[in-house]
Amino acid sequence: MRFIFITVLVGLQSLLSVVAQPLDYYFSDTIKFNPDIAKPSEVLGYEVGEWHVRHDQLVEYLRVLAKQSERIKIETIGYSHEKRPLLLLTISNKEQLENIDAIRKNHIDKLNSTEQKHSDPAIVWMGYSVHGNESSGSNAAMLVAYYLAAAQGEEIDKLLANTVILLDPSLNPDGLARFAQWANSNRGAVLSPDPMHREHVEAWPSGRTNHYFFDLNRDWLLLQHPESRARVAQFHKWKPNVLTDFHEMGPNSTYFFQPGIPSRTHPLTPTKNVELTNELAKFHAKALDGQKQLYFTQESFDDFYYGKGSTYPDINGAVGILFEQASSRGHIQNTANGVLDFSQTIKNQLTTSLSTFDGALSNKLALLNYQRQFYQEAKKLAKEDDFKGYIVSADGDHQKFSAFLDVLKQHQIETYPLQENFKTYTVGDVFIPLEQPQYRLLKALFSEQTTFKDNTFYDVSGWTLAHAFNLPFEKLGSTRNLKLAKQPWSPSQTKQQKNLETAYxxxxxxxxxxxxxxxxxxxxxxxxxxxxxxxxxxxxxxxxxxxxxxxxxxxxxxxxxxxxxxxxxxxxxxxxxxxxxxxxxxxxxxxxxxxxxxxxxEAPKVLLVGGEGVSQYEVGEVWYHLDKHLGIAPTLVEQSRLPTVRLENYTHIIMVDGRYDHFNDPLTAKIKDWVKHGGVIWGHKRGAKWLLDNQLLKASSISSKEMAEQFDTTNLVYQDRDKLSAKQRIAGAIFATQVDLSHPLSFGLQRSLLPVFKNSTWLLKPAQQPFVTVATYTKAPLMAGYSAPENVAKIAENASLVAHRYGQGSVIAMTDNPVFRGYWYGTSKLLNNALFFGALLTEQGR
Known part of the structure; x- marks a missing residue:
């Protein structure tokens, strides 16, 4: 009995000790630190890894470092939606920091130079935890900052003399704060490694996302959020040579760093970028080998979608590196590889941060020369291309057009307004010349590629910006007779005040x-x-x-x-x-x-259904759209609470993609009765499927199962399963629909052709009765991105948007998300119309 007690006691002490590690756990004992620089524990009151750092604590510690160290300059570059400061630390030696503006200017000027000096510093951007619940990154950022501020000796002196390090400690402050609160408030004095413990299973919505439940790691191109806009502005201010992006993945994995799968690199990314990525990978491998840590490199993930933090640099002359650490999702967790504690995840992120410095230092001149050549090649490539640029129409909506142009301007893409009408384009439309430094990024944003070397995508395969804004555009082979403004487009700063007179x-x-x-x-x-x-x-x-x-x-x-x-x-x-x-x-x-x-x-009173089982991303996208673009404050209700809600207080219910497991028979009957008495219900993707399955929507569908079964699986071997899965799914592509412009749900659209974003294989068939099908996919619907020919043929001429009366109310269903990632201004008009005109439908479903 005494032996059992001692064993248990030792076991508990072991569980407690694994996350309360001193600095010598994280750093080699060969590194000496300045004792006048505060350790994290001296500000936080606990050792790094003992608790998940809150964002306010992180900010406090970094500001203390900046006051104590002559190597750090700290600035607030913006604020999150919840008004948390977005910090950027500029770190170098004292001499360079005192002359930092001149160094930055020299770095930018050298992009147009034919000569690179060996003494020029490389610019290294370190970015951590864009997903708030992947918090080992932001916790490691404290240690990285401490090392750069306090380490002493020849090694750190050489690093600081040859680099300027830009440290972004928390790319998603609101999500980090949400997750830290969850993990800290659900741990006990005795830690539980059980994956089923509440600490390891976040409630909806998770801390992965920002305030509006958006994945900020998909917003680098789209720039819909203040966190992204502030970051990209600084990115272009500095033009870093290397940018790191620290993430976490499932607990049962190990550690990943790029290059990733070679065939899944975007074709616009230069080969030299991949070569440099491989060179840096050698330093990460050496560092992790030295600590006997498991890792993998050339599998999973990709470098295709340029809207991610590790890929956006690749189309901007830098080398982006993705790191993925197996997550403890709390403080300690049992995994397939044994017990994983939070301190170990932080240490691995610190290790590859330091190996990034080693790699950047050893490859400094190659990185600087590569970036210079990247931008100098742009002009040559543009001249050799088979067209001169893109001409884009405002399509009668100067507000949507300005939002589109503003995104391009933030990416430093110059656009020139027409001074005279040209073909079908009018004064105020723009021409975007290929011949400019952002040649490659411009082509990426307008790409309509539909065939690819590798058809497997980690994220979307099509993101054509003009299609998202529903703006007509075309390539111009010649600029003859094109009269353009001498200065690029910029937002108008003055508005003429107007006053109305009395009228009828x-x-x-x-x-x-x-x-x-x-x-x-x-x-x-x-x-x-x-x-x-x-x-x-x-x-x-x-x-x-x-x-x-x-x-x-x-x-x-x-x-x-x-x-x-x-x-x-x-x-x-x-x-x-x-x-x-x-x-x-x-x-x-x-x-x-x-x-x-x-x-x-009438003014809409919107009930937005969320909660466990419902896509937090799509709920957030609808919430963001209603809040930002319509000035509507929806009532967000978890589906588990819906039975207690008085539906008569609302004019509209919105159901996004998700599983609606809490919708039992009494609740379904309650919703049907509400619609019959005048309510308007909108559902898209699986929200629309729920309407169909419960007979509110009078239509028929093609199931995802039926779509998958159309592929021939004869003679496939086990290794073909990923290729088959890639064909069966639609990772994210753009399809053309034909819209009935006379229908109230299409009001305000100028063209019957409406591009939609599609990442679901569930389909609606056109209604047999007239006036119910509002939009259908065209005969050849694929506009951009990858979709297997079998899927494209099946999608063609099926319904995209169906709407009809149900009693005195209306039911509206869409197969796709009209507000995907906040930048689909074109299709978002359909949702707007459903909110203001959805009650005006006259045709009953049959």
Whole structure:
């Protein structure tokens, strides 16, 4: 009995000790540190790895280091959605730090030089924990900063003399804070290694994502969030030679670093980039070998999608390196490789941080020369290309167009407005010349590639920016007769203030992107508005004006809010949308303003279903869209709480992709009754499938199983399973749909062709009755990205968007996510229309 007690006690002490490690656990005893520089434990009150560091603690420690060390300059480059500071530490020796602006300028100037000096420092960007629940990175960042601030000796002196290190300790502060709170609040004094323990199984939504549940590691190209915009601005300010991106993966894995799978590198990435990646890999292997740590390199992951932190550098003259550490997902966990503790995961990230420094130092001149050649080759490659650039139309929506151009500008891509009409393009549209430093990135953003050397993708295979914004564009083989502005496009800084005079009614177009946001504001302010279900022409002070389908009309005679005209004046100036005064209710052509085809609209009250089983990404994307682009605060309810919610308080329910396991028969009956009495329900992907399975949606489908079974598996061997899986899935491609422009769900669209983003194989068939199918895939629908020919043929001419009445309410279903990653401005208009005009449908489902 006494032996058992001692054994258990020793075991418990062992579990406790593995995460409370002193500095000599992390660093070699050959490294000497300046005793005047604070150790992490002296600020945090605990050893690194004993607890998950909170973001505020991380910020506090790094600011202490910056005060104590003459090697560190710290700045706040922006703020997260939750207003946490985004820190960037610039680290070098004292002499270089005192002259840092000149060093940065010299580094940028050398991109156009034919000569590189051996004395020029390499710029190394160290980025940690873009996924907040992969927190070993940010915890290791403290140790990296301490090493750079306090280490002494010839080795650190040489490093700091030959590099400028930019340290981004937390790429996702909001997610890191969320996860640290979870992991710390669910651990005990005696740690539990059981993977089923609550500490290791996060609640929905996880700390992987930012405030709006977005994966920030997919936002480097798209730039929809302040974290990404601040980071990319600094990236281009400095143009680093190496950028590291520290992640975690499943607990039962080991450690990964690139090069990754050679065949899954984007073809626009130069071969020399891959060679340098392999050179740096030798240093990581040596360092991990020295610590007897298991790792792998040329399997899994890829370097294809340029919107990831480890791949964006590759299209910008740098070398991006992805690191993936097996995750303890807490403080200690049993894994296939034995007990994994948090301290070990941190140590591995520190080890490869230091090996990155060694590799960058040894390959300094090669890295500097490569980057210089990368940008100098751009001009030559552009001249040799078979076209001169892209011409892009605003398509009548200057707000959406400005958002598109602003993304390009942040990537340092220059665009030039047309000064005269050209073919079908008009003044204000833009030409984007290939001949500019960002030649490769420009081609990547406009790529419509559909065939690939390797058809297996870790992330999306198509991301054409103009398609996402639903903007017509084409390649130009010649710029003859093209009259362009001398200066590149930049956002307008001045807005002319406009004031409305007394009139019979007022109207504005639904074409502009901010129209929906302005309408919601007006409705919320008590302004009564109607939507035109038919075109008409009306007299204004400047002449007769044509009003399109979906135009919003505000009759003066029905307004009851005091000073309502002042609200209109504020709105048109604030949202930058012209409101036109209409002189009479008798129109010159089409319906009159009192017509039955002028239907009242109401402010949406949206219930957004989330919770366990539902995609946190898609919930976040819808939430972000409603919040940012419409000014709507949805009520976010976990599906487990839905039975207790009074549905009559809402006009709309939105169901995104997910498993709706908590929807039992009583809840389903409750939702059906709510729709019958006037509610509007929207579902996309598996949200739409739930509508179909529960007979709210009167349609038929093609299942994902049926799509998968169309592939011939005869004579396949075991090693073919990944190739088969790659063919069966749609990793993320762009498809063309044909839209009924007369339908209320299409109001504001200018073309019947509407690109959609697709990453699901579940399909809807077109409805047999007319007026129910709003959008169908075209006969040859694949526009960009990879999809197996069998899938493309099956998708062709099937339905993308179906909508009909259900009792007094409406059911709307889409096979795809209209607000994917926040940048699909084109299809997001469909969701906007469902919110404001979804109750106006007239056709019953059968």
């Amino acid at each position: 009614a007022y109207g504005f177009s639904w074409r502009q992107y901010n129209s929906a946001k302005m309408l919601n504001f007006l409705l919320s302010e008590g302004i009564k508005a109607r939507v035109a279900l038919s075109e008409f022409s009306a007299a204004t002070k400047t002449g007769t004006l044509q009003f399109e389908l979906g135009s919003i009309i505000i009759p003066a005679g029905v307004q009851s809010k005091p000073q309502w005209l002042q609200v209109l004046n504020y709105a048109q100036n604030h949202f930058d949308i012209d409101i036109t005064a209409i002189q009479s209710g008798l129109t010159t052509q089409g319906i009159d303003l009192g017509s039955r085809f002028m239907q009242p609209v």
